[in-house]
Amino acid sequence: MPPLTSGSFRRAVLLRICSTRLLAGHRRASGPGCRWDPPAGAEELRGELDRFGGVSVRLARLGALDRLDAASFQRRLQAAIQQWRSVGRIAVWLHIPILQSRFIAPAASLGFCFHHAESDSSTLTLWLGEGPSRLPGYATHQVGVAGAVFDENTGKILVVQDRNKLKNMWKFPGGLSEPGEDIGDTAVREVFEETGIRSEFRSLLSIRQQHTNPGAFGKSDMYIICRLKPHSFTIDFCQHECLRCEWMDLSDLVKTENTTPITSRVARLLLYGYREGFDKIDFTMEELPAVYTGLFYKLYHKDLPANYRTMTRMD
Numbered sequence: 001m002p003p004l005t006s007g008s009f010r011r012a013v014l015l016r017i018c019s020t021r022l023l024a025g026h027r028r029a030s031g032p033g034c035r036w037d038p039p040a041g042a043e044e045l046r047g048e049l050d051r052f053g054g055v056s057v058r059l060a061r062l063g064a065l066d067r068l069d070a071a072s073f074q075r076r077l078q079a080a081i082q083q084w085r086s087v088g089r090i091a092v093w094l095h096i097p098i099l100q101s102r103f104i105a106p107a108a109s110l111g112f113c114f115h116h117a118e119s120d121s122s123t124l125t126l127w128l129g130e131g132p133s134r135l136p137g138y139a140t141h142q143v144g145v146a147g148a149v150f151d152e153n154t155g156k157i158l159v160v161q162d163r164n165k166l167k168n169m170w171k172f173p174g175g176l177s178e179p180g181e182d183i184g185d186t187a188v189r190e191v192f193e194e195t196g197i198r199s200e201f202r203s204l205l206s207i208r209q210q211h212t213n214p215g216a217f218g219k220s221d222m223y224i225i226c227r228l229k230p231h232s233f234t235i236d237f238c239q240h241e242c243l244r245c246e247w248m249d250l251s252d253l254v255k256t257e258n259t260t261p262i263t264s265r266v267a268r269l270l271l272y273g274y275r276e277g278f279d280k281i282d283f284t285m286e287e288l289p290a291v292y293t294g295l296f297y298k299l300y301h302k303d304l305p306a307n308y309r310t311m312t313r314m315d
């Protein structure tokens, strides 16, 4: 390395200080205001800046904390908060691996709250900006999907009675969507798991939204019913979940009182589609590219005539 002149030495020192600040999230990372002494202990809690002006600290990446006790952690976190405040950070996201959960209580005593938890870690947040917190909440809804498997050749619909319910009413087989699973795939999977029937996604028929749902741990519940076409017909139902399972005349499901209001309504919708054409009731699906991200998404809506799809101006 060539010897440093006094000018280049000063630039090198400034560069080092400024890059330290970038790691810790300093707003005024260049220019004469760059001189800065971090409070003792704050340096160990290095975080990454996000594009909103918050700092994200991942304890799993900070090896120096391995042998730290809760009280020492609290002192370091307090010093770090003081530093983040002084440089105008708006929020702190603290990601704590489950095996370092001893750090949760000290963080909470400094004002942190839970944002969410996954199986092996929890994330706590502290709002440092002005006014009430503008941080977005975590997942708000549970998504359940049912399959209305309708055989157009016989006019029969696949229905089950739930084993674990207090009242044994007829309903469509279905269940909770898994993370990353498409709606149609959930319907086909749940129908197969509960009834042994193989089927294919045709359309989305209805969405119910319900809040403070006891079955969703008090959160909101989206219950989506899809129309499926059967590919097999021999029932082999799941004894754990279902009490009964059968192919029922759609007209009987419309008439029966032994069903839930939503099942009854969708049975009427299906009867209307069966008689007048499914295009009257179907929201079909198309996969489209997302802007910027390189990902794809599924879009559901009523059929759009070809001339409207290609329309470039209003005639």
Ligand SMILES: NC(=O)C1=CN([C@@H]2O[C@H](COP(=O)(O)OP(=O)(O)OC[C@H]3O[C@@H](n4cnc5c(N)ncnc54)[C@H](O)[C@@H]3O)[C@@H](O)[C@H]2O)C=CC1
Pocket (backbone or CB within 6 Å): 142, 143, 144, 145, 164, 171, 172, 174, 175, 176, 190, 215, 221, 222, 223, 224, 240, 241, 260, 262, 263
């Ligand atoms: N209107 C309707 O016809 C009905 C609609 N739904 C909707 O269906 C969706 C959920 O469908 P499910 O068939 O319930 O889901 P699912 O088919 O994924 O089954 C849930 C499984 O978890 C088990 N389970 C649930 N809580 C449990 C606990 N605390 N301890 C042990 N095991 C537990 C159940 O026994 C069942 O085996 C929701 O969106 C719900 O709102 C549910 C029932 C009726």
Ligand SMILES: [Mg+2]
Pocket (backbone or CB within 6 Å): 173, 174, 175, 176, 190, 194, 241
């Ligand atoms: Mg189920």
